[in-house]
Amino acid sequence: MKRSLGPRQWGGSKMPDGAFVTGKCLCGAVSYEVAGEPVRMSQCHCRDCQRASGTGHMSLAFFKADGVALHGETRSFSVTADSGNLVTRHFCPVCGSRLFSENSARPGLIGLAVGCMEERDWFEPQMVVFTKNRSAWDVTPSKVPSFEAAAPVPPPAR
């Protein structure tokens, strides 16, 4: 079942009541509320996401970082990605859940791991990236635009 992003009133209301979505790690030490709607949704099959998640891909919803209220401390690990960008992945230091990541090419945005969210049915990947690392057992419907490596990123505003 698909739920529209529209009816949920988040604009102008205070979190958490007006949150677009909420989420938490496996143990609950880290949780968050997100006020804005996603600016981008993607599946990433890069080797780093595969290793960090232990699965075939990460399903990521990118939000404006200033709309995300985070509770609890995370630990992080930064690595230079295939794209040349610095990617910092944040995880719960207690249970290890992968919660979100930041990318040096997209300052001000954070990519939240959809699996940690309470509601996930709204997620609809707009692109699949790093399909060169995708396994045959982990495919997304072919109507979703796919890129062999990183998706094109608009130049940063100066």
Ligand SMILES: [Zn+2]
């Ligand atoms: Zn945890």
Ligand SMILES: [Zn+2]
């Ligand atoms: Zn990735």
